[in-house]
Amino acid sequence: MKNLITIALGVALGIAGYVFVNRYLHTHSATVVVQSNHKAQVDKKTAELDKKIKDIEMGIY
Secondary structure, three states: OHHHHHHHHHHHHHHHHHHHHHHHHHHHHHHHHHHHHHHHHHHHHHHHHHHHHHHHHOOOO
16 A cells, blocks of 8 residues: 555646646746747847948938
């Protein structure tokens, strides 16, 4: 009986650990994707502003 309880406890802890790690990795990978997309948008906007500044400097409004 003790062995059965030990096995059941081990299985329950294993499942809980799997769920915890899976959620942790999923959450952090999603964060990285959002940050990566944000950086791409910032880089695009920076390039657009740089072009506008050059146009103004050249007298092309």
